[in-house]
Amino acid sequence: MPCYTYIFNENFVVIGFTIHEQCNTYIAANGDEVYSSTNEYDSYYNPACNCFYGEATGDFAGGTGRFLNASGSSTAEVSQDASTGTVTAIINGVIVY
Numbered sequence: 697m698p699c700y701t702y703i704f705n706e707n708f709v710v711i712g713f714t715i716h717e718q719c720n721t722y723i724a725a726n727g728d729e730v731y732s733s734t735n736e737y738d739s740y741y742n743p744a745c746n747c748f749y750g751e752a753t754g755d756f757a758g759g760t761g762r763f764l765n766a767s768g769s770s771t772a773e774v775s776q777d778a779s780t781g782t783v784t785a786i787i788n789g790v791i792v793y
Contacts, residue, residue: 703738712740712748715774720754728761730791732770739774748776756791766793 703712718734732754739750756768770789776782 703740710741712738712750714738715750715752724761724763726761728759728763730756730759730763730766730793732756734772737774739776741778745775746778748778750774752785754789756789759793763791763793766791768792 699716700713701716702710703714705711714736715734715738716736720732720734722730722732724730734752734754737750737752739748741747742749750773752772752774754770754772756766756770758764759766768789768791770787772785772787774783774785776784
């Protein structure tokens with residue numbers, strides 16, 4: 697679960713969140729793991745989709761098995777449905793291992 701800070705407008709209405717650094721582990725089908733971290737980013741409310749939307753960047757660094765010396769970077773478009781809380785992330789990047 698990410699740590700976040702509310703972003704308020706001048707009327708003290710929440711208009712978004714600052715999502716602080718997140719650490720992630722991705723597990724391959726054979727159990728090998730690759731580790732990544734997502735840098736801090738802002739996610740703002742968009743009434744057109746009734747969602748919060750932000751763009752994140754991150755880095756891959758190490759893991760287990762074939763990912764032991766992995767490195768790389770990624771970008772992501774992250775949205776969260778304001779009604780259901782469902783989060784969707786479209787991630788693009790490169791992992792070198």
